[in-house]
Amino acid sequence: MEQLLQQVINGISLGSIYALIALGYTMVYGIIKLINFAHCDVYMIGAYIGYFCMNNFHLGFVPSLLISMVVCTLLGIAIEKIAYKPLRNATRIAVLITAIGVSLFLEYGTMFFVKATSRSYPEMTGMMAQRFNFGNVVISMQQILILAITVVLMILLQLIVKKTRIGKAMRAVSMDRDAAELMGINVDTTITFTFALGSALAGAAGVLVGVYYNSINPLMGVLPGLKAFVAAVFGGIGIIPGAMIGGYFIGAVEVFVSGYGGSLYRDAVVFGILILILIVKPTGLLGKNTREKV
Amino acid sequence: MKKIFETQAVRKLVFLALTFVIIQLLISTNIIDAYLQNTLAAICINIILAVSLNLITGFTGQFSLGHAGFMSIGAYTCAIITLRMPTMLGFFLGVFAGAVLAALIGFVVGLPTLRLRGDYLAIATLGMAEIIRIVFINLKITNGAAGLQGIPRFVNWTWLFIFTVGTVLLISNFLKSSHGRACIAIREDEIAADAMGINTTKYKVTAFVIGAFCAGIAGALYASYFYFLKPNIFDFLKSVNVLVIVVLGGLGSISGSIFAAILLEIISTFLQSLSELRMVMYALLLIIIMIFRPQGLMGSKEVTLSVFNKLGGNFRSGMSKLEQRLKSKKGRV
Amino acid sequence: MSVILNVEKLTKSFGGLTAVSNVNIQLEQGELVGLIGPNGAGKTTVFNLLTGVYVPSSGTITLSRDDNKVALQGLKPYKVCKTGVARTFQNIRLFKDLTVLDNVRIAMHKNVKYGLLSSFLHLPSYKREEKKLTEESIELLKIFNLDNKKDEYAKNLPYGEQRHLEIARALATNPVLLLLDEPAAGMNPAETAKLTELIGWIREKFNLTIILIEHDMSLVMKICERIYVLDYGMVIANGTPDEIKTNKRVIEAYLGEDVSNA
Numbered sequence: 001m002e003q004l005l006q007q008v009i010n011g012i013s014l015g016s017i018y019a020l021i022a023l024g025y026t027m028v029y030g031i032i033k034l035i036n037f038a039h040c041d042v043y044m045i046g047a048y049i050g051y052f053c054m055n056n057f058h059l060g061f062v063p064s065l066l067i068s069m070v071v072c073t074l075l076g077i078a079i080e081k082i083a084y085k086p087l088r089n090a091t092r093i094a095v096l097i098t099a100i101g102v103s104l105f106l107e108y109g110t111m112f113f114v115k116a117t118s119r120s121y122p123e124m125t126g127m128m129a130q131r132f133n134f135g136n137v138v139i140s141m142q143q144i145l146i147l148a149i150t151v152v153l154m155i156l157l158q159l160i161v162k163k164t165r166i167g168k169a170m171r172a173v174s175m176d177r178d179a180a181e182l183m184g185i186n187v188d189t190t191i192t193f194t195f196a197l198g199s200a201l202a203g204a205a206g207v208l209v210g211v212y213y214n215s216i217n218p219l220m221g222v223l224p225g226l227k228a229f230v231a232a233v234f235g236g237i238g239i240i241p242g243a244m245i246g247g248y249f250i251g252a253v254e255v256f257v258s259g260y261g262g263s264l265y266r267d268a269v270v271f272g273i274l275i276l277i278l279i280v281k282p283t284g285l286l287g288k289n290t291r292e293k294v
Numbered sequence: 295m296k297k298i299f300e301t302q303a304v305r306k307l308v309f310l311a312l313t314f315v316i317i318q319l320l321i322s323t324n325i326i327d328a329y330l331q332n333t334l335a336a337i338c339i340n341i342i343l344a345v346s347l348n349l350i351t352g353f354t355g356q357f358s359l360g361h362a363g364f365m366s367i368g369a370y371t372c373a374i375i376t377l378r379m380p381t382m383l384g385f386f387l388g389v390f391a392g393a394v395l396a397a398l399i400g401f402v403v404g405l406p407t408l409r410l411r412g413d414y415l416a417i418a419t420l421g422m423a424e425i426i427r428i429v430f431i432n433l434k435i436t437n438g439a440a441g442l443q444g445i446p447r448f449v450n451w452t453w454l455f456i457f458t459v460g461t462v463l464l465i466s467n468f469l470k471s472s473h474g475r476a477c478i479a480i481r482e483d484e485i486a487a488d489a490m491g492i493n494t495t496k497y498k499v500t501a502f503v504i505g506a507f508c509a510g511i512a513g514a515l516y517a518s519y520f521y522f523l524k525p526n527i528f529d530f531l532k533s534v535n536v537l538v539i540v541v542l543g544g545l546g547s548i549s550g551s552i553f554a555a556i557l558l559e560i561i562s563t564f565l566q567s568l569s570e571l572r573m574v575m576y577a578l579l580l581i582i583i584m585i586f587r588p589q590g591l592m593g594s595k596e597v598t599l600s601v602f603n604k605l606g607g608n609f610r611s612g613m614s615k616l617e618q619r620l621k622s623k624k625g626r627v
Numbered sequence: 628m629s630v631i632l633n634v635e636k637l638t639k640s641f642g643g644l645t646a647v648s649n650v651n652i653q654l655e656q657g658e659l660v661g662l663i664g665p666n667g668a669g670k671t672t673v674f675n676l677l678t679g680v681y682v683p684s685s686g687t688i689t690l691s692r693d694d695n696k697v698a699l700q701g702l703k704p705y706k707v708c709k710t711g712v713a714r715t716f717q718n719i720r721l722f723k724d725l726t727v728l729d730n731v732r733i734a735m736h737k738n739v740k741y742g743l744l745s746s747f748l749h750l751p752s753y754k755r756e757e758k759k760l761t762e763e764s765i766e767l768l769k770i771f772n773l774d775n776k777k778d779e780y781a782k783n784l785p786y787g788e789q790r791h792l793e794i795a796r797a798l799a800t801n802p803v804l805l806l807l808d809e810p811a812a813g814m815n816p817a818e819t820a821k822l823t824e825l826i827g828w829i830r831e832k833f834n835l836t837i838i839l840i841e842h843d844m845s846l847v848m849k850i851c852e853r854i855y856v857l858d859y860g861m862v863i864a865n866g867t868p869d870e871i872k873t874n875k876r877v878i879e880a881y882l883g884e885d886v887s888n889a
Contacts, residue, residue, distance in 0.1 A: 035413060086585045092412065093357065094588035097541050100534050101580030108573035116570075222530070226424070233417060268428040271421035278418045279406045464747045471746030471753060472732065472739040472760065475725075479733045482722035489678055489716075491708035491737040491800050500743070594724065 015251025016150035020205035021228035022243035024198025030174040030238030037099040040225020041106035046206025076199025111218040236284030338454040344539040344551040346508035352545035354501040355481030357416040363423030364506040366528035368392030368513030385448035393510035400506025430525040441524025449519040550592030637686035664857035679704040713802035723782035731764040734799035807839035
């Protein structure tokens with residue numbers, strides 16, 4: 001029982017991270033139907049920014065988190081403006097290849113500057129290093145922090161999407177880009193804003209992972225990126241609450257599979273779930289079926 | 295009509311024979327040294343991979359991101375068989391078994407997933423390739439993450455040439471048949487194809503299985519030529535590389551795939567010493583090409599040998615001169 | 628005369644919306660029948676049900692061929708096609724980036740007798756069958772005056788010829804029943820008149836039964852022997868053109884809006 005509880009807690013922490021990354025995938029897919037492969041590298045860059053803030057400039061956790069989010073936002077906007085915007089009317093596959101190009105560029109560009117070796121985040125001290133024991137169940141301050149920050153960011157995101165003008169524009173563009181444009185919505189600005197939002201969340205996830213797992217490297221984004229994408233598909237791609245649910249689900253599955261002896265096949269199980277859900281309900285948990293008009 | 299066909303077939307044959315002989319000569323005179331031979335092998339393997347993926351993605355319109363998975367099945371099967379049976383017979387058995395096994399997995403995976411459209415299929419195939427890789431990491435017979443070493447090398451230029459030309463010819467023949475046209479019709483308009491009596495599921499699976507079969511051959515050649523395998527060779531990046539060749543050459547253009555495979559491998563050989571920068575430049579190249587020429591080098595057009603000849607008497611006379619020179623050279627070698 | 632197609636109580640609902648409800652249609656061998664009705668009446672949905680694009684919620688579709696009865700409901704489109712039912716589409720669905728010839732040859736695929744092996748190796752059976760296929764395709768294209776354009780891309784044909792090519796492609800599947808979805812849409816009166824003649828002619832030549840959806844009443848009234856009128860997914864009238872012209876319910880259905888607005 002205690003072990004189960006511990007797994008749940010670990011699963012929530014990991015799931016929070018996946019959910020944060022998955023949100024970026026899902027929002028971008030919802031709005032321009034692109035699997036933004038570069039998204040996972042924005043997350044990696046976020047982790048490095050946080051590392052430099054804490055390690056080289058000795059900033060605290062919160063300032064580092066905020067700086068990382070700002071830098072990632074700018075990076076996301078830059079990627080969109082430079083690489084994707086010229087391809088607005090190109091085929092989907094051309095944009096996808098571009099996304100892969102951007103992804104490789106960020107990965108190996110980073111590797112060129114910081115080298116391929118892993119780096120460790122500075123040791124957390126004081127309040128940040130606290131651990132709370134409930135019997136044999138341990139909750140670390142980092143885990144509480146991850147959950148708290150994720151919840152705050154998600155509430156903020158919901159407020160932006162549901163209550164603001166630009167949020168309304170985002171929803172309109174994702175439903176029908178042409179119609180939105182005819183209604184006077186600036187589609188380009190809306191797309192850029194979507195990238196900015198997603199990238200900010202990825203930046204936050206990067207710093208949180210750095211603090212939680214300690215080790216970062218230039219290729220750290222690849223696998224979590226794929227899994228976060230699986231999470232987005234699981235929940236129904238393009239649907240924001242779907243990405244949150246998917247993130248927590250994938251996090252939980254992973255922790256439970258490794259917790260009960262299957263750690264070697266942990267990733268295979270996640271991808272197996274992906275294929276299953278695609279076969280059973282390709283539009284995901286919250287997705288609606290649409291049919292091509294004949 | 296018949297005469298034109300005859301001469302074209304003859305021309306094709308002469309062109310292929312020349313290519314083979316010239317490169318064989320360059321190898322035996324050591325102008326293509328051991329290092330360049332690796333490039334040559336990589337080119338041939340990439341041509342097989344790209345042309346077979348083009349059949350799936352460029353011609354049948356089914357977006358696959360898992361070609362490395364099929365390649366790895368061929369590679370490991372061939373390696374395991376030749377390690378236990380290090381003879382020429384073992385090699386052929388390995389290539390055949392690898393290709394058949396890859397095709398079989400292709401069938402099992404393709405049947406349920408090919409109902410999915412566009413991106414969803416891409417993701418499903420990506421997931422499949424990752425699962426295959428993880429299985430190879432955990433199996434005993436594949437020696438886990440460390441991989442297999444000392445696989446007997448049976449592949450030389452002759453076999454590379456035969457397998458490459460063979461698969462390319464088979465696939466392009468297929469595409470010129472009614473079955474191939476059925477595949478192309480699916481890419482053009484799946485609903486119309488269905489309404490015109492084409493069993494779309496059957497032909498999607500057919501293209502997928504043929505593609506997987508050829509990827510299996512490519513994998514087997516890889517194992518036997520480079521005599522070292524580990525699961526991480528066949529990661530997501532490998533599948534992406536193949537897709538990049540296909541898109542760069544032009545979706546739906548066999549000759550485009552061949553040119554792109556040659557071009558990219560040569561560029562990559564020249565940049566080998568730059569390590570990380572090489573990948574950065576590769577990435578930049580991708581982005582730039584997609585922004586300025588998203589349809590790829592060839593679009594969906596094909597270069598045929600007759601176009602080669604039309605390019606000018608210059609080329610033809612050059613070729614014949616070269617041929618003569620080679621003939622005289624052949625006497626000496 | 629014998630019944631070739633018998634549709635009984637055909638119903639299709641999408642969620643809560645019933646697009647087609649309790650439709651009964653009977654076609655006699657060799658008939659040319661029109662299916663008309665206001666926009667959104669469910670005409671194309673009926674075609675999609677007949678050709679297997681949609682699976683009916685209930686009801687039966689029976690095709691009779693040489694005393695064999697085949698149930699079409701629930702069959703996939705390609706199987707429906709193989710039973711001898713071919714169609715064209717309202718929004719032209721040609722294989723745009725392929726040649727005119729290939730468009731027709733693809734539709735003949737189900738009759739091709741060589742296998743995969745022969746297609747890989749181009750064995751004699753491949754050469755023989757491909758030659759036959761190409762010749763037959765060109766014969767068919769000649770009827771539509773498209774044989775001299777056989778190597779052009781379908782997308783480069785003028786609009787009217789694209790409509791013709793779609794009919795040629797449907798004929799290439801060797802049907803007994805042909806469904807034409809707004810064949811004259813977008814054509815000028817001269818083109819429509821020519822098409823009207825052509826439809827009548829191919830019916831004789833290929834021994835076809837034809838059902839067509841059309842908004843151009845000049846075409847419908849001129850060549851259709853019988854007309855079904857659909858409104859809100861239901862058949863509201865069925866009879867000869869003259870009967871339909873004077874049918875009160877039909878006039879209401881077409882003019883109802885105007886009357887109530889007035």
